[in-house]
Amino acid sequence: MGQSVSIQSSFHGKSEHSPAAAADMIGSDRGGYMRRALSGAKEKLRANSAYIAAGFSGGVTFFTADLLIHPIDTIRARIQAESRQFYSLQSMARSMYADKGLNAFTRGISTTMFLSMTGNFFYFFAYDKLRIEFAENYPLSVESSSFFSSIVAMWLYTLVANPFELLRTRIQVGVSPQIGVFSGVASIFNSEGFAPFLGTYRMKFLYDTLGVAITFGLYEKFREFASPMFVREDGEVDENKYIIASAASFFSANVLVTLLSMPVSLLITRLQIGAEGAEGPTRRRQLSAMEVFRDIWHNEGARSLGKGWSARLIMTLYYLSLIHISEPTRQAEISYAVFCLKKKKKSQD
Numbered sequence: 479m480g481q482s483v484s485i486q487s488s489f490h491g492k493s494e495h496s497p498a499a500a501a502d503m504i505g506s507d508r509g510g511y512m513r514r515a516l517s518g519a520k521e522k523l524r525a526n527s528a529y530i531a532a533g534f535s536g537g538v539t540f541f542t543a544d545l546l547i548h549p550i551d552t553i554r555a556r557i558q559a560e561s562r563q564f565y566s567l568q569s570m571a572r573s574m575y576a577d578k579g580l581n582a583f584t585r586g587i588s589t590t591m592f593l594s595m596t597g598n599f600f601y602f603f604a605y606d607k608l609r610i611e612f613a614e615n616y617p618l619s620v621e622s623s624s625f626f627s628s629i630v631a632m633w634l635y636t637l638v639a640n641p642f643e644l645l646r647t648r649i650q651v652g653v654s655p656q657i658g659v660f661s662g663v664a665s666i667f668n669s670e671g672f673a674p675f676l677g678t679y680r681m682k683f684l685y686d687t688l689g690v691a692i693t694f695g696l697y698e699k700f701r702e703f704a705s706p707m708f709v710r711e712d713g714e715v716d717e718n719k720y721i722i723a724s725a726a727s728f729f730s731a732n733v734l735v736t737l738l739s740m741p742v743s744l745l746i747t748r749l750q751i752g753a754e755g756a757e758g759p760t761r762r763r764q765l766s767a768m769e770v771f772r773d774i775w776h777n778e779g780a781r782s783l784g785k786g787w788s789a790r791l792i793m794t795l796y797y798l799s800l801i802h803i804s805e806p807t808r809q810a811e812i813s814y815a816v817f818c819l820k821k822k823k824k825s826q827d
Contacts, residue, residue, distance in 0.1 A: 532603060533602045533606075537596070539598075541595045543796065548583075548587050550792055552582070553583070557570050557786040557789065558786045559651040561777065561778060566788070586645075586647075586656070589649065625690070647751060648750065670762060674752055677767070681742065688742075689739060693735045694731075696727075729795075740784045744784075745770055749767060
Protein backbone atom coordinates (compact mmCIF):
# COMPACT_ATOMS: atom_id res chain seq x y z
CA MET A 479 0.00 0.00 0.00
CA GLY A 480 2.67 2.45 1.04
CA GLN A 481 5.10 1.27 -1.63
CA SER A 482 6.22 3.85 -4.16
CA VAL A 483 5.45 2.85 -7.72
CA SER A 484 7.59 4.13 -10.59
CA ILE A 485 5.37 4.74 -13.59
CA GLN A 486 7.10 3.55 -16.74
CA SER A 487 6.52 5.16 -20.07
CA SER A 488 6.48 3.50 -23.45
CA PHE A 489 9.79 5.18 -24.28
CA HIS A 490 12.22 2.33 -23.70
CA GLY A 491 11.16 1.70 -20.11
CA LYS A 492 12.22 5.13 -18.85
CA SER A 493 10.34 6.98 -16.10
CA GLU A 494 7.98 9.45 -17.76
CA HIS A 495 9.42 12.30 -15.73
CA SER A 496 13.06 11.51 -16.47
CA PRO A 497 15.11 13.78 -18.75
CA ALA A 498 15.66 10.93 -21.19
CA ALA A 499 11.92 10.30 -21.49
CA ALA A 500 11.31 14.01 -22.00
CA ALA A 501 13.89 14.07 -24.78
CA ASP A 502 12.19 11.08 -26.45
CA MET A 503 8.78 12.77 -26.19
CA ILE A 504 10.14 15.95 -27.76
CA GLY A 505 11.76 13.94 -30.52
CA SER A 506 8.57 12.00 -31.29
CA ASP A 507 6.46 15.15 -31.48
CA ARG A 508 9.00 17.80 -32.41
CA GLY A 509 6.58 19.83 -34.52
CA GLY A 510 3.91 19.95 -31.82
CA TYR A 511 6.43 20.74 -29.10
CA MET A 512 7.90 23.61 -31.12
CA ARG A 513 4.43 24.99 -31.82
CA ARG A 514 3.54 24.90 -28.13
CA ALA A 515 6.87 26.51 -27.18
CA LEU A 516 6.39 29.22 -29.79
CA SER A 517 2.82 29.80 -28.63
CA GLY A 518 4.00 30.13 -25.02
CA ALA A 519 6.69 32.60 -26.06
CA LYS A 520 4.13 34.65 -27.97
CA GLU A 521 1.82 34.71 -24.94
CA LYS A 522 4.66 35.92 -22.70
CA LEU A 523 5.59 38.56 -25.26
CA ARG A 524 1.96 39.66 -25.55
CA ALA A 525 1.61 39.83 -21.76
CA ASN A 526 4.72 42.01 -21.52
CA SER A 527 4.04 44.10 -24.61
CA ALA A 528 2.90 47.12 -22.59
CA TYR A 529 6.05 46.99 -20.46
CA ILE A 530 8.23 46.56 -23.55
CA ALA A 531 6.53 49.58 -25.10
CA ALA A 532 7.19 51.60 -21.93
CA GLY A 533 10.82 50.50 -21.92
CA PHE A 534 11.28 51.32 -25.59
CA SER A 535 9.59 54.71 -25.19
CA GLY A 536 11.75 55.62 -22.20
CA GLY A 537 14.89 54.26 -23.84
CA VAL A 538 14.43 56.20 -27.08
CA THR A 539 13.49 59.39 -25.22
CA PHE A 540 16.51 59.27 -22.94
CA PHE A 541 18.78 58.20 -25.80
CA THR A 542 17.81 61.38 -27.66
CA ALA A 543 18.10 63.51 -24.54
CA ASP A 544 21.44 62.07 -23.44
CA LEU A 545 23.05 62.54 -26.84
CA LEU A 546 22.00 66.18 -27.04
CA ILE A 547 22.87 66.98 -23.43
CA HIS A 548 26.17 65.03 -23.35
CA PRO A 549 28.34 68.15 -23.91
CA ILE A 550 26.74 69.82 -20.87
CA ASP A 551 27.27 66.67 -18.81
CA THR A 552 30.93 66.63 -19.86
CA ILE A 553 31.32 70.24 -18.73
CA ARG A 554 29.63 69.32 -15.43
CA ALA A 555 32.05 66.41 -14.89
CA ARG A 556 35.08 68.59 -15.67
CA ILE A 557 33.91 71.32 -13.26
CA GLN A 558 33.35 68.83 -10.44
CA ALA A 559 36.66 67.08 -11.10
CA GLU A 560 38.63 70.33 -10.84
CA SER A 561 39.92 70.69 -7.27
CA ARG A 562 42.30 73.62 -7.73
CA GLN A 563 39.98 76.23 -9.21
CA PHE A 564 36.29 77.08 -9.28
CA TYR A 565 35.00 77.23 -12.86
CA SER A 566 31.71 78.58 -14.09
CA LEU A 567 29.87 76.81 -16.91
CA GLN A 568 31.04 79.38 -19.47
CA SER A 569 34.67 79.51 -18.33
CA MET A 570 35.02 75.71 -18.33
CA ALA A 571 33.44 75.49 -21.79
CA ARG A 572 35.92 78.08 -23.11
CA SER A 573 38.85 76.28 -21.47
CA MET A 574 37.82 72.90 -22.93
CA TYR A 575 37.36 74.34 -26.41
CA ALA A 576 40.71 76.12 -26.32
CA ASP A 577 42.43 72.90 -25.23
CA LYS A 578 40.85 70.18 -27.42
CA GLY A 579 38.34 71.90 -29.66
CA LEU A 580 34.91 70.37 -30.20
CA ASN A 581 36.27 66.88 -29.46
CA ALA A 582 36.52 67.85 -25.79
CA PHE A 583 32.71 67.91 -25.55
CA THR A 584 32.18 64.44 -27.07
CA ARG A 585 34.49 62.41 -24.83
CA GLY A 586 32.65 59.35 -23.51
CA ILE A 587 29.74 59.73 -25.90
CA SER A 588 29.92 56.08 -27.05
CA THR A 589 29.45 54.97 -23.44
CA THR A 590 26.51 57.36 -23.16
CA MET A 591 24.92 55.89 -26.30
CA PHE A 592 25.22 52.33 -25.01
CA LEU A 593 24.17 53.13 -21.46
CA SER A 594 21.28 55.41 -22.34
CA MET A 595 19.32 53.06 -24.58
CA THR A 596 19.92 49.81 -22.72
CA GLY A 597 19.85 51.19 -19.18
CA ASN A 598 16.72 53.28 -19.60
CA PHE A 599 14.89 50.54 -21.48
CA PHE A 600 15.61 48.30 -18.50
CA TYR A 601 14.54 50.99 -16.01
CA PHE A 602 11.21 51.83 -17.65
CA PHE A 603 10.39 48.17 -18.33
CA ALA A 604 11.09 47.29 -14.68
CA TYR A 605 9.26 50.38 -13.39
CA ASP A 606 6.01 49.68 -15.24
CA LYS A 607 6.07 45.96 -14.50
CA LEU A 608 6.81 46.45 -10.81
CA ARG A 609 4.20 49.19 -10.52
CA ILE A 610 1.47 46.84 -11.77
CA GLU A 611 2.76 43.95 -9.64
CA PHE A 612 2.77 46.09 -6.49
CA ALA A 613 -0.71 47.45 -7.20
CA GLU A 614 -2.21 44.00 -7.89
CA ASN A 615 -0.51 41.96 -5.16
CA TYR A 616 -0.11 44.42 -2.30
CA PRO A 617 -2.59 46.77 -0.61
CA LEU A 618 -0.90 49.89 -1.95
CA SER A 619 -2.27 53.07 -3.44
CA VAL A 620 -1.31 54.16 -6.95
CA GLU A 621 1.13 56.70 -5.53
CA SER A 622 2.75 54.14 -3.19
CA SER A 623 3.06 51.59 -5.99
CA SER A 624 4.75 54.20 -8.20
CA PHE A 625 7.04 55.24 -5.35
CA PHE A 626 8.30 51.76 -4.43
CA SER A 627 8.55 50.56 -8.02
CA SER A 628 10.57 53.64 -8.93
CA ILE A 629 13.06 53.03 -6.11
CA VAL A 630 13.48 49.32 -6.93
CA ALA A 631 13.79 50.03 -10.67
CA MET A 632 16.38 52.72 -9.94
CA TRP A 633 18.36 50.29 -7.77
CA LEU A 634 18.34 47.73 -10.57
CA TYR A 635 19.42 50.39 -13.06
CA THR A 636 22.27 51.50 -10.79
CA LEU A 637 23.38 47.90 -10.26
CA VAL A 638 23.79 47.46 -14.01
CA ALA A 639 24.81 50.97 -15.06
CA ASN A 640 27.28 52.02 -12.35
CA PRO A 641 30.43 50.49 -13.94
CA PHE A 642 29.66 52.18 -17.25
CA GLU A 643 28.89 55.53 -15.59
CA LEU A 644 32.24 55.33 -13.79
CA LEU A 645 34.00 54.67 -17.10
CA ARG A 646 32.17 57.56 -18.78
CA THR A 647 33.16 60.02 -16.06
CA ARG A 648 36.81 58.99 -16.26
CA ILE A 649 36.80 59.38 -20.03
CA GLN A 650 35.08 62.77 -19.79
CA VAL A 651 37.71 64.18 -17.41
CA GLY A 652 40.63 62.61 -19.29
CA VAL A 653 41.64 59.99 -16.71
CA SER A 654 40.84 57.04 -19.01
CA PRO A 655 41.46 56.86 -22.76
CA GLN A 656 38.58 56.69 -25.22
CA ILE A 657 38.29 52.95 -25.70
CA GLY A 658 35.45 50.46 -26.11
CA VAL A 659 32.70 50.29 -23.49
CA PHE A 660 33.30 46.74 -22.26
CA SER A 661 37.06 46.84 -22.73
CA GLY A 662 37.16 50.07 -20.70
CA VAL A 663 35.27 48.54 -17.77
CA ALA A 664 37.44 45.42 -17.98
CA SER A 665 40.59 47.56 -17.94
CA ILE A 666 39.51 49.33 -14.75
CA PHE A 667 38.61 46.03 -13.12
CA ASN A 668 41.92 44.40 -14.09
CA SER A 669 44.01 47.27 -12.73
CA GLU A 670 41.99 48.28 -9.67
CA GLY A 671 39.64 45.39 -8.87
CA PHE A 672 36.17 45.89 -7.36
CA ALA A 673 37.17 48.85 -5.18
CA PRO A 674 36.15 51.74 -7.50
CA PHE A 675 32.81 50.10 -8.30
CA LEU A 676 31.94 49.23 -4.70
CA GLY A 677 32.86 52.70 -3.47
CA THR A 678 30.49 54.42 -5.88
CA TYR A 679 27.70 51.84 -5.46
CA ARG A 680 27.11 52.87 -1.85
CA MET A 681 26.79 56.55 -2.66
CA LYS A 682 24.72 55.90 -5.78
CA PHE A 683 22.20 53.75 -3.89
CA LEU A 684 21.91 56.43 -1.21
CA TYR A 685 21.61 59.14 -3.84
CA ASP A 686 18.94 57.24 -5.78
CA THR A 687 16.88 56.34 -2.70
CA LEU A 688 16.87 59.83 -1.21
CA GLY A 689 16.38 61.43 -4.62
CA VAL A 690 13.33 59.33 -5.50
CA ALA A 691 11.85 59.63 -2.01
CA ILE A 692 12.21 63.41 -1.83
CA THR A 693 11.11 63.90 -5.44
CA PHE A 694 7.94 61.85 -5.01
CA GLY A 695 7.18 63.49 -1.67
CA LEU A 696 7.57 67.00 -3.04
CA TYR A 697 5.74 66.08 -6.23
CA GLU A 698 2.68 64.88 -4.33
CA LYS A 699 2.74 67.94 -2.06
CA PHE A 700 3.03 70.34 -5.00
CA ARG A 701 0.28 68.51 -6.87
CA GLU A 702 -1.97 68.49 -3.77
CA PHE A 703 -1.45 72.23 -3.45
CA ALA A 704 -2.34 72.72 -7.13
CA SER A 705 -5.30 70.29 -7.11
CA PRO A 706 -8.02 72.99 -6.90
CA MET A 707 -6.77 74.25 -10.26
CA PHE A 708 -7.79 71.14 -12.24
CA VAL A 709 -11.19 70.35 -10.72
CA ARG A 710 -14.14 71.82 -12.60
CA GLU A 711 -17.27 73.19 -10.94
CA ASP A 712 -19.11 69.92 -11.64
CA GLY A 713 -16.44 67.98 -9.73
CA GLU A 714 -14.88 66.37 -12.81
CA VAL A 715 -11.17 66.55 -13.58
CA ASP A 716 -10.12 69.02 -16.26
CA GLU A 717 -7.51 67.03 -18.18
CA ASN A 718 -5.80 70.12 -19.61
CA LYS A 719 -5.31 71.72 -16.20
CA TYR A 720 -4.38 68.40 -14.60
CA ILE A 721 -1.55 67.89 -17.08
CA ILE A 722 -0.27 71.44 -16.56
CA ALA A 723 -0.43 71.12 -12.76
CA SER A 724 1.27 67.71 -12.83
CA ALA A 725 4.02 68.97 -15.11
CA ALA A 726 4.61 72.06 -12.97
CA SER A 727 4.70 69.94 -9.81
CA PHE A 728 7.11 67.43 -11.34
CA PHE A 729 9.37 70.22 -12.63
CA SER A 730 9.41 72.02 -9.29
CA ALA A 731 10.18 68.86 -7.30
CA ASN A 732 13.01 67.76 -9.59
CA VAL A 733 14.64 71.19 -9.77
CA LEU A 734 14.61 71.50 -5.97
CA VAL A 735 16.04 67.99 -5.51
CA THR A 736 18.74 68.68 -8.12
CA LEU A 737 19.95 71.75 -6.25
CA LEU A 738 19.81 70.07 -2.82
CA SER A 739 21.69 66.99 -4.04
CA MET A 740 24.67 68.83 -5.53
CA PRO A 741 27.08 67.88 -2.69
CA VAL A 742 26.26 64.18 -3.19
CA SER A 743 26.68 64.57 -6.95
CA LEU A 744 30.14 66.07 -6.37
CA LEU A 745 31.11 63.22 -4.03
CA ILE A 746 30.03 60.62 -6.59
CA THR A 747 32.07 62.29 -9.34
CA ARG A 748 35.20 62.42 -7.14
CA LEU A 749 34.69 58.79 -6.06
CA GLN A 750 34.34 57.74 -9.70
CA ILE A 751 37.60 59.47 -10.60
CA GLY A 752 39.56 58.30 -7.56
CA ALA A 753 43.01 59.60 -6.64
CA GLU A 754 46.22 59.23 -8.58
CA GLY A 755 48.10 56.13 -7.43
CA ALA A 756 51.82 55.52 -7.09
CA GLU A 757 51.88 53.62 -10.40
CA GLY A 758 50.73 56.62 -12.42
CA PRO A 759 47.60 58.60 -13.36
CA THR A 760 45.80 55.72 -15.10
CA ARG A 761 45.90 53.43 -12.06
CA ARG A 762 43.65 55.16 -9.56
CA ARG A 763 43.56 54.84 -5.79
CA GLN A 764 40.09 54.55 -4.28
CA LEU A 765 39.12 56.83 -1.40
CA SER A 766 36.21 56.57 1.00
CA ALA A 767 33.33 59.02 0.84
CA MET A 768 34.39 60.60 4.15
CA GLU A 769 37.98 61.06 2.93
CA VAL A 770 36.72 62.76 -0.21
CA PHE A 771 34.34 64.99 1.75
CA ARG A 772 37.02 66.04 4.26
CA ASP A 773 39.45 66.80 1.44
CA ILE A 774 36.87 68.96 -0.34
CA TRP A 775 35.85 70.76 2.86
CA HIS A 776 39.39 71.56 4.04
CA ASN A 777 41.05 72.32 0.71
CA GLU A 778 38.24 73.84 -1.37
CA GLY A 779 35.71 75.16 1.14
CA ALA A 780 31.94 74.84 1.48
CA ARG A 781 31.35 76.82 -1.72
CA SER A 782 32.83 74.00 -3.79
CA LEU A 783 30.03 71.60 -2.71
CA GLY A 784 27.84 73.31 -5.30
CA LYS A 785 30.27 72.87 -8.18
CA GLY A 786 28.52 72.21 -11.46
CA TRP A 787 25.10 73.34 -10.24
CA SER A 788 24.31 75.39 -13.35
CA ALA A 789 25.12 72.47 -15.68
CA ARG A 790 23.07 70.09 -13.55
CA LEU A 791 20.14 72.52 -13.55
CA ILE A 792 20.23 72.84 -17.35
CA MET A 793 20.36 69.06 -17.67
CA THR A 794 17.42 68.58 -15.30
CA LEU A 795 15.23 71.12 -17.07
CA TYR A 796 16.09 69.65 -20.45
CA TYR A 797 15.42 66.06 -19.35
CA LEU A 798 12.10 67.01 -17.80
CA SER A 799 11.01 68.78 -20.96
CA LEU A 800 11.51 65.55 -22.92
CA ILE A 801 10.49 62.79 -20.51
CA HIS A 802 7.18 64.16 -19.27
CA ILE A 803 5.35 61.86 -21.68
CA SER A 804 7.49 58.84 -20.86
CA GLU A 805 7.64 59.24 -17.10
CA PRO A 806 4.50 57.46 -15.80
CA THR A 807 3.82 59.54 -12.72
CA ARG A 808 0.15 59.92 -13.58
CA GLN A 809 -2.81 57.71 -14.26
CA ALA A 810 -2.48 56.28 -17.77
CA GLU A 811 -5.91 57.47 -18.87
CA ILE A 812 -5.04 61.09 -18.23
CA SER A 813 -1.44 61.03 -19.37
CA TYR A 814 -0.36 63.46 -22.03
CA ALA A 815 0.05 60.86 -24.77
CA VAL A 816 -3.41 59.38 -24.27
CA PHE A 817 -4.91 62.83 -24.03
CA CYS A 818 -3.41 63.78 -27.40
CA LEU A 819 -4.75 60.59 -28.95
CA LYS A 820 -8.21 61.32 -27.58
CA LYS A 821 -8.14 64.83 -29.00
CA LYS A 822 -6.99 63.53 -32.36
CA LYS A 823 -9.77 60.92 -32.42
CA LYS A 824 -12.42 63.48 -31.52
CA SER A 825 -11.25 65.84 -34.23
CA GLN A 826 -11.40 63.03 -36.80
CA ASP A 827 -14.96 62.13 -35.76
